[in-house]
Amino acid sequence: MSDTINITLKVWRQKGADDKGHFETIPVKDVETHMSFLEMLDTVNEQLALEGKDIIAFDNDCREGICGMCGCLVNGIAHGPLKAMTLCQLHMRKFSDGDTIAVEPWRAKAFKVVKDLVVDRSPLDKIIQAGGYISANTGGAPDANSLPIPMEVAEKAMDAAACIGCGACVAACPNASAMLFTSAKVSQLALLPQGRPEAAKRAINMIRTHDACGFGNCTNERECEAVCPKEIKITNIARLNREFIKASIGSDVM
Amino acid sequence: MQLESKVPSGPLTEKWSKYRGEQKLVNPANKRKFTLICVGSGLAGAAASASLGELGYNVKCFCIQDSPRRAHSIAAQGGINAAKNYPNDGDSIWRLFYDTIKGGDFRSREADSYRLAEVSAAIIDQGVAQGIPFARDYGGLLANRSFGGAQVSRTFYARGQTGQQLLLGAYSSLSRQIATGKVQMYNRREMMELVMVNGKAKGIIVRNLITGEYESHAGDAVLLCTGGYGNVFYLSTNAESCNCGAAVKAWRKGALFANPCFTQIHPTCIPNSGDYQSKLTLMSESLRNDGRVWVPRKKGDKRAPNEIPESERWYYLEEKYPSFGNLVPRDVASRNAKQVCDAGHGVGPTGYAVYLDFADAIKRDGRDVVERKYGNLFDMYLNIVDDNPYETPMMMYPASHYTMGGLWVDYELQSNIPGLFVLGEANFSVHGANRLGASALMQGLADGYFVIPYTVAPYLASIYGEAGQVKEDNPAFKEATQQVDDGFKKLMSINGNRTPDSIHRELGKVMVDKVGMARNEAGLKEAIDKIRALRDEFWKNLKVPGILDDFNKNVEKAHRLADYLELAECMALDALTRQESCGCHLREESQSPEGEALRKDDQFAHVSAWEYTGFNKEPKLHKEPLVFENVELTQRSYK
Ligand SMILES: Cc1cc2nc3c(=O)[nH]c(=O)nc-3n(C[C@H](O)[C@H](O)[C@H](O)COP(=O)(O)OP(=O)(O)OC[C@H]3O[C@@H](n4cnc5c(N)ncnc54)[C@H](O)[C@@H]3O)c2cc1C
Ligand code: FES
Numbered sequence A: 001m002s003d004t005i006n007i008t009l010k011v012w013r014q015k016g017a018d019d020k021g022h023f024e025t026i027p028v029k030d031v032e033t034h035m036s037f038l039e040m041l042d043t044v045n046e047q048l049a050l051e052g053k054d055i056i057a058f059d060n061d062c063r064e065g066i067c068g069m070c071g072c073l074v075n076g077i078a079h080g081p082l083k084a085m086t087l088c089q090l091h092m093r094k095f096s097d098g099d100t101i102a103v104e105p106w107r108a109k110a111f112k113v114v115k116d117l118v119v120d121r122s123p124l125d126k127i128i129q130a131g132g133y134i135s136a137n138t139g140g141a142p143d144a145n146s147l148p149i150p151m152e153v154a155e156k157a158m159d160a161a162a163c164i165g166c167g168a169c170v171a172a173c174p175n176a177s178a179m180l181f182t183s184a185k186v187s188q189l190a191l192l193p194q195g196r197p198e199a200a201k202r203a204i205n206m207i208r209t210h211d212a213c214g215f216g217n218c219t220n221e222r223e224c225e226a227v228c229p230k231e232i233k234i235t236n237i238a239r240l241n242r243e244f245i246k247a248s249i250g251s252d253v254m
Numbered sequence B: 001m002q003l004e005s006k007v008p009s010g011p012l013t014e015k016w017s018k019y020r021g022e023q024k025l026v027n028p029a030n031k032r033k034f035t036l037i038c039v040g041s042g043l044a045g046a047a048a049s050a051s052l053g054e055l056g057y058n059v060k061c062f063c064i065q066d067s068p069r070r071a072h073s074i075a076a077q078g079g080i081n082a083a084k085n086y087p088n089d090g091d092s093i094w095r096l097f098y099d100t101i102k103g104g105d106f107r108s109r110e111a112d113s114y115r116l117a118e119v120s121a122a123i124i125d126q127g128v129a130q131g132i133p134f135a136r137d138y139g140g141l142l143a144n145r146s147f148g149g150a151q152v153s154r155t156f157y158a159r160g161q162t163g164q165q166l167l168l169g170a171y172s173s174l175s176r177q178i179a180t181g182k183v184q185m186y187n188r189r190e191m192m193e194l195v196m197v198n199g200k201a202k203g204i205i206v207r208n209l210i211t212g213e214y215e216s217h218a219g220d221a222v223l224l225c226t227g228g229y230g231n232v233f234y235l236s237t238n239a240e241s242c243n244c245g246a247a248v249k250a251w252r253k254g255a256l257f258a259n260p261c262f263t264q265i266h267p268t269c270i271p272n273s274g275d276y277q278s279k280l281t282l283m284s285e286s287l288r289n290d291g292r293v294w295v296p297r298k299k300g301d302k303r304a305p306n307e308i309p310e311s312e313r314w315y316y317l318e319e320k321y322p323s324f325g326n327l328v329p330r331d332v333a334s335r336n337a338k339q340v341c342d343a344g345h346g347v348g349p350t351g352y353a354v355y356l357d358f359a360d361a362i363k364r365d366g367r368d369v370v371e372r373k374y375g376n377l378f379d380m381y382l383n384i385v386d387d388n389p390y391e392t393p394m395m396m397y398p399a400s401h402y403t404m405g406g407l408w409v410d411y412e413l414q415s416n417i418p419g420l421f422v423l424g425e426a427n428f429s430v431h432g433a434n435r436l437g438a439s440a441l442m443q444g445l446a447d448g449y450f451v452i453p454y455t456v457a458p459y460l461a462s463i464y465g466e467a468g469q470v471k472e473d474n475p476a477f478k479e480a481t482q483q484v485d486d487g488f489k490k491l492m493s494i495n496g497n498r499t500p501d502s503i504h505r506e507l508g509k510v511m512v513d514k515v516g517m518a519r520n521e522a523g524l525k526e527a528i529d530k531i532r533a534l535r536d537e538f539w540k541n542l543k544v545p546g547i548l549d550d551f552n553k554n555v556e557k558a559h560r561l562a563d564y565l566e567l568a569e570c571m572a573l574d575a576l577t578r579q580e581s582c583g584c585h586l587r588e589e590s591q592s593p594e595g596e597a598l599r600k601d602d603q604f605a606h607v608s609a610w611e612y613t614g615f616n617k618e619p620k621l622h623k624e625p626l627v628f629e630n631v632e633l634t635q636r637s638y639k
Helices: A037-050 A122-129 A151-161 A168-172 A179-191 A193-212 A223-227 A235-250 B012-022 B043-055 B093-103 B110-130 B162-180 B245-252 B285-289 B316-320 B330-342 B359-365 B367-385 B440-462 B475-494 B500-514 B521-541 B553-577
Strands: A004-013 A022-032 A100-104 A113-115 B035-039 B058-062 B183-186 B189-197 B200-208 B214-218 B221-224 B263-269 B292-296 B354-357 B394-403 B420-422 B606-611 B620-625
Touching (some): A151 B162, A168 A179, A168 A223, A179 A193, B012 B110, B035 B200, B043 B058, B043 B162, B110 B440, B189 B214, B189 B245, B189 B475, B200 B475, B214 B475, B221 B440, B245 B420, B245 B553, B263 B330, B285 B367, B292 B316, B316 B330, B330 B354, B330 B394, B367 B394, B420 B440, B475 B553, B500 B521
Parallel strands (some): A004 A100, B035 B058, B035 B221
Antiparallel strands (some): A004 A022, B189 B200, B292 B354, B606 B620
């Protein structure tokens, strides 16, 4: 029932962080358009494996757009041409017969290439470790309904909390900034009453760590918002800036 | 072998508080002398690592992904149960316990299931304190919904991303402990061996998935929080890296594997579309709250769904089970879907799909209400199938989803290997032969936040003199590393002509056909023969290109498949020896005259725990009898 197309892949191959890397051209025939992009790569890899060649390394896990593990630049766009979608959700029916498709890893100073399309995103974890939490030890929490939170506030916090930490925002940003990522967590927690006590310290520490990891500054290019698979809004960055300024003026944690 | 469940004495409702009151404690100054190894960073592993770090233990946490935040728990959509009774609709700890044990078809321990229900409410409190944005009502209080098979609304949710939000909550607590240095996190590591010294679990060997190097890690206890083995079916709703490796390593070292044939087949997944298919996507079963399941009454009816008039639609669940309708438990929904498709009523290109229709819900509540509840699921479906569920009914078919079986543990979550604890989906403890929807998240977090911090203490107190004594220079680590390396070299040297995926796909077909929802003696025997043949094929004809000392997905896949090929046979054997229908599974020889599943409590009210006896050797069965003092064993009826 599904159609097939022939495509040409230009895939980035790089043995490790110290290798220079290059594009490899691989013609791929009879791609079923019902396949997902990653299933297409699977079939290419099956073929390479049978030929005894090194397969294309790429990260993925859930294959349903929620774990944030997958992602590369497809024709220069993080996660490919469709809005609000991770790479694993992209289907081959979005491509045409004869297309040439360039596939590259996230490119950012803070993300070292591990192999081929795989990069090291551990700096994102470091930003969270710097303050992306509420200090609530297991056990002492009051009854969940003792703290009513207006539905609109909870919904807004949820919008920000939807971030999957894939790193597309960094890859899309001309400054390789991770401000959208950072602001999503700061916003989620700043919006909620539980998060207020540590809001000032959180904003400052997370931004400091962001900078120390080698991510660039935000200069309002909005490229991050355009590629974010979860449609995290840059209004979160504005909120982060407000929190940061509030914290810088009014606090002793600087 | 005597299986000692260590369930405390006394009335059911007081066991856990009695246990907590009487168990030995490790005093705060001594906690820092112990190092605990936690394999896995899903709900169970992240919650355990964070909580144990907060208590002052040193924790080393390991995961396969590049960040603990990406564990498979992240994919859970629907919700998490808790006996809060916020809606005032009659829920209670007892009712949640009863639903769990009844839903599991009376194949779990009363005390373990009761404790789960008892701690459930605290999970929601903890989540809110962490800043999890659960769904709320207009008044600002938490919202609840009813979920697969429950007659009360006890399920909490965060849009269709409940697992994500719960995991990110646990991950945030874990991150805080990583920052304090109490937890050391090791990403992109896969456990390759359990290291035992003097009969106790004292460490693990892991493979660094970037460099291929082996690393030794010693500790005073090992916690396996490594998830389920649903990928034995190849096509499942699980993430790619879900594996049975850690559990199988422990099994080979003497830990018993309990009830491996108890797996859950989820009724609402997007059907298979071709041989390239790498996974099946789950559509949350919360959809069954508002969607109506039907197939054409006429066999082989190829008309588009919108052209089939109401009178020719067969709402088979509503007809057969008037009081539960579309909300019958998963196994009943799955089995009925298979039956109607086998009988020729199935829809879609393969004839193996049923409709899940939202037209009535949209008419009743309006499109925006439906969109708010299920928007992201509908988008997901549209993208994968290229069909708009607001206009045409979804197509659904059952798929492997969850594994109730797992390593055998006692009330303290300790396996029969001293010092080896097992948490979350990786153990077998609370769900019996079938798990209620929204109860896996609850169990993972209960085990991690609220059970293990108490139950690990008596063991540690009993080995107090040994704290920190076994180090990585112990010869056991060198020996284990050598064995791991020999195993990998053997895999690489086969040099045949089949990729791991091609063999795995074949294994999956055997498992789905013969060891799935409905099974019989002849089929299971055939399955065992086929699995053995595939294992032979694997060891004779596997091809793993590339080198070991590298980021090499084929090495990972081949190694995981070797473990699946051993566990698969044990699953089939377990199914063969359990000559009753129970939980998710219909044993075709054991049916009532009306064709409903028939349990045999006089013969099978026990846990089947399998001991590994060697490669290509039949495992040995041990039984833990299940004693029911508080509930009456009834045959389930959802009519
Ligand atoms: C699509 C989907 C939807 C679901 N929806 C719901 C729902 O709505 N409600 C509900 O209650 N349940 C749901 N479930 C079930 C539930 O999500 C899981 O049972 C639960 O999250 C398992 O948690 P866990 O912590 O035990 O394991 P996982 O989350 O699977 O974590 C396993 C961890 O172990 C690590 N690991 C595994 N093997 C190794 C190894 N060999 N070495 C090192 N590390 C290893 C992994 O990296 C990972 O960190 C759903 C499941 C699926 C598949
Ligand atoms: S693989 Fe999980 S988001 Fe793509």
